[in-house]
Amino acid sequence: METDCTRATPAPLPAGTRLLHIGPHKTGTTAIQGALFAAKDTLPQYGVAFPAHSRHPMEAVLAACARPAMMGDTAPTDRHWTRLLDRVRATGKLASVISSEFFADAPDDGTIARIVRQLGGDRVHVLVTLRPLARIMPSQWQQYVQNGLRMGYEDWLEHMLRTPPYEKPNPSFWQRHRHDRLIERWARAAGPERVTVVVVDDSDRNGLMRTFESLLGLPENLLRPVPDTANRSLTLAETEMLRNLNVEFRGNGLPDELYSRLVRNGAVPHMKNACSPTSGDVKISTPRWAVEAAPAIGARAAERIGALGVRVIGAPALLSALPERPGQTTSEPRITPETAARALYGALAAAASTPLGQAPARSVHQTSSKELVRVLGHRCLKRLGRR
Structure with missing residues (x-):
């Protein structure tokens, strides 16, 4: 494993790379997508393109991963994915960046291999952003509620953490958030030398922006957060x-x-x-037993990721850190x-x-x-x- 834990500015990727950011969900994806889309007209002068026609090409990625649409939405078609592929190919020799957390929902090795091949094969470099599981769980639960989930938070945690096979009511949760398995699937398709894992440090608010700038060879502070109240968490x-x-x-x-x-x-x-x-306002509070279960899962994931031969930026120990428990209200x-x-x-x-x-x-x-x-x-x- 190549580790850049102490390097403030990771080495840039080769010119012409197609950087594929696969999330997963709740790891800073919306912030990065908003910053890249806001800077899309400036990026080409630094040899980088943002080919998607919107901040997040969700329909295209859902079609590529053969994933159903959000509850009640019109089902995406291959036309959405083909259109995005055409825009990627039109970038020519420029580096390009494609970001969607729904790539993490790709169901199997065949689908992942096809996506990598269609996006350019050897030109593709996969980027995975990770946060501690204890911070992801409440955000992911309320996101599922926004898509129709009827189960309360503690019951949901019981099903996800204590009720085998840990797939109901949301089988996508562990598909996305067994992070070691997620990275292993994509490393098999792209090759471990073309996979970078970024462990997000929540204490460094702009650290993820600076990491993207370094990997893409962009000047510092080109990528800036875009206010997005529509993406805030619910109370x-x-x-x-x-x-x-x-x-x-x-x-x-x-x-x-x-x-x-x-x-x-x-x-x-x-x-x-x-x-x-x-x-x-009362925030969503994770019960103590679940908070204590999450670091063990994160520690096992970090250990397995370390054996995959991928580049890791940041401190893997953050994935197993026990978060401070907020005071009870x-x-x-x-x-x-x-x-x-x-x-x-x-x-x-x-x-x-x-x-x-x-x-x-x-x-x-x-x-x-x-x-x-x-x-x-x-x-x-x-x-x-x-x-």
């Missing part, structure tokens, strides 16, 4: 409100398309954008009337902006309140007229 009260809504939604047999449009792409993003958590996780109203308005705005069955042209938070009220009023008048 415990917000997550529980959404989880209980999921129970009602599924219990009444409503269509998944409705959930996608009104909840995940309506209520949730509008609530995130309009309401910022305060110090008084005696306050109840209550959602404020304003937050509930914002979520409800987001759902109403989504209903007003797009008829069911028609793909939205833009997200709700990109549409003005005045316009949404006008559209909603117009539709109400039309319905009254028909009656």
